[in-house]
Amino acid sequence: MTKTQWRSHCPINIGLEILGDRWSLLIVRDLMMKGRDNFRALLDGGEHIASNMLSDRLAKFEEFGIIVRHEDQNDLRRKVYTLTERGIALAPLLYELIVWTAEYEKTAAPPEELKKMKHNRDSYLREIEASAKAAAKSQSSKI
């Protein structure tokens, strides 16, 4: 996978070449909003992603600078994944996907939550971005 050979240079096309599949944004969701930060946790994330798919997407995300893989000094088997600034910047996209889907399909999102989200977009995004940033920082400070 070479980062430089796009089908076309339209930003929507490039965005889709990076994220346009069934799994990528679900992984970002788990990293950003569910506190899942390692391979096992992401595997058990509820939508039954296969381990080779997860492995492949995490590698791509690293290539594209969307996540960073940290070594855990307490457990050398374990790797911890955190979102970079670029990964965190996907929050508005996820937000719009949630709102659009919940508007037109029955989903598991609690109506109360949705109402809050819709009426406080900015503060909702700020909160999510702050917590994601905190998670990233806590890892990188561990050397």
Added chain:
Amino acid sequence: MTKTQWRSHCPINIGLEILGDRWSLLIVRDLMMKGRDNFRALLDGGEHIASNMLSDRLAKFEEFGIIVRHEDQNDLRRKVYTLTERGIALAPLLYELIVWTAEYEKTAAPPEELKKMKHNRDSYLREIEASAKAAAKSQSSKI
């Protein structure tokens, strides 16, 4: 394809089951922002989508109420596709995808345009939504 058997009921997952592939949002882009409203125009849209893929996605979009297929009374061969309200409601999602991608990759989007988009999100979206609504209305009034 049955609309009711989702892998999970998370809104992000459902959204991805509807839109999560390489082509769907490109078709929406062409319908919404490029004035392409028929099969041929969408085929020649620049990213070389195969006709069977286009056909398949248009059918799914109709199922999900994202587009409507109109008969052209002046040319009975021709069908005209327009976005429904649900389709038009994808504008914010496309907006965030454009902004995110252009922020982190070199794209063909003119920097001036991007600056405007970023600083006038609301008016940019209103404009796009208004023109998409006008296109839909002009078709449905033709009976």
Added chain:
DNA sequence: TGATTCGCTTGCAAATTGCAAGTGAAAAGA
């Protein structure tokens, strides 16, 4: 020291995609 858990990888079948060609019906051109 033996079992378990970690993050993967491998092999293979099944599903999806991409490509090229073809279809019938309608319209346009001679």
Added chain:
DNA sequence: TCTTTTCACTTGCAATTTGCAAGCGAATCA
């Protein structure tokens, strides 16, 4: 009127991608 072109697709098939199950070495736990 007859031929050619254009329309929105469909079909058949090869290539790629995905999903599933099992397996791997290294690290940790009991």
